[in-house]
Amino acid sequence: MNTATAGRPSGRSAVAVPQLIEQARAGSPRAIARLITLVEEASPLLREVMAALAPHTGHARIVGLTGSPGVGKSTSTSALVTELRKQGQRVAVLAVDPSSPFSGGALLGDRVRMSEHATDPDVYIRSMASRGHLGGLSWATPQALRVLDAAGFDTILVETVGVGQSEVEVAGLADTTLVLLAPGMGDGIQAAKAGILEIGDIYVVNKADRDGAAQVSRDLRGMLNLSAAIAGPPGTVWKRPILKTVAQQGTGVAEVVEAIAEHRAFLVSTGELARRRVRRARVEVEEIALGELRRRWGAVSGSAELDVLAARVATGELDPYTAADELLA
């Protein structure tokens, strides 16, 4: 290693941030990919990147897509991209897999299914692993969204895998959250379990040509009616629609895109869009600040002292609170 490359990850050439940003804003997929990789790597360059991107953000519509494995998320995403492209929109897809350490391999299936858009220069598709990041989605995803927003995409679809915390988080990041369901994925109680009732702005029953789709739709309507309405500004109510699609054939997808536009209009007219974006920024700033606190305290937590304390806690000699006190002292 010579002095010129000291302190940089090996195998990477120096990055000129202003140039990279200029290229990303001109639509270079390579530059966009590079910037998102900086986010994934929690690069020290991110400060400079985010400062340069900030003035160019706030344009994109951020649409979250979530649902259990097997409901057809990837197919639905692909169909939505097709529909949005018909309207002339530039579209980015960010597939976030909070459970996998793999950035590429784990989402290979999605990529295969999305291949029909592979040659379209106005579609950008990226999978991102967030497992390595403390705080999961909350840390890395908003910054990847900043990159795509500044790169001028009209709509960014954020697709998350799985059911659980990630859903709740994606709902916090998106302007509009779509929750996908499908017949045959478990009963109503399962749906309630997944905590999906609190997070969706639009519900989509995919595979609507299969047995049981009408039942899923009815059960869901019943549960949505019982659950509290999505908190909107006083006096306004967004009646969460339940739509049916057969994403594989594109059936019903135009209606979903229409519902997204209607929800957008609702968000804008009520001032809720601005509130959601401030809330998102709040989380983002907090996470970065907490990350910085964690970094400062990393020296402590990586210490041999913690190992000794943990061993004493494991044997029951010490309780974890006393150990934490000793660690912080």
Place this chain on the structure above:
Amino acid sequence: MNTATAGRPSGRSAVAVPQLIEQARAGSPRAIARLITLVEEASPLLREVMAALAPHTGHARIVGLTGSPGVGKSTSTSALVTELRKQGQRVAVLAVDPSSPFSGGALLGDRVRMSEHATDPDVYIRSMASRGHLGGLSWATPQALRVLDAAGFDTILVETVGVGQSEVEVAGLADTTLVLLAPGMGDGIQAAKAGILEIGDIYVVNKADRDGAAQVSRDLRGMLNLSAAIAGPPGTVWKRPILKTVAQQGTGVAEVVEAIAEHRAFLVSTGELARRRVRRARVEVEEIALGELRRRWGAVSGSAELDVLAARVATGELDPYTAADELLA
């Protein structure tokens, strides 16, 4: 409010910790429930509780159970309880739902399905919502496990809902992690997506009487062979078994219990059990210490300053790093 109740949550009578612990250790479900509620509420009494419990911990075998919705987790848990009871073990079930803000309602389905054990005094079943806690499972679950451990249960089954971060976390908490699958829940790529290949000690293909069970088993074996072996001490290998069950009928469940015992023997003989428990204690101490740091910084993060900064970030006037710096300054 009179002075006697000042500073306590309204509607709650004073708690005498030593008495509560004595009752819990004598097997009172009411006292155990009360202690776990203190965990859920992040009560200031927890310090005292955990200090008193510490000497009584380390006995219970902690078995994690995870898998996508619909694979039959609740039914499998119930069948495992039945089998463990045949061996005379006292068994606790902790059902953790990281996606739901509900402590009770969301897991109603589980409770219904577990009702066959409702009258057995040596079985304790509790659902717990962890969504409200910063850090998800990592904060509250280990402390609830401490309560159950100190209460003298021989085996604690920790069941998590969903696929995602929660799985990875439950694997970190358990001595032995069972990953459940079932035919018809999606293809092999879906399984890989869920990140389950890295976390299971024992794999169970439930609903093995259905079409496709053999295929799930074969696909899984192929993937397990390709993936890195679970890190054990040098020179030791735990060959992760793939078992088949029809939990509804209890078929194959005895073999699962046997595999859990074999894995336990492996953990003990290799010293891996102690290592896993130190690792768990390490996470626990770290989370508590971080919680304390968060509390200290809560005054900052709850401040009007953060709101102002977030609003400036939302409009693109400020980037989130600069905002975080200003917040920390």
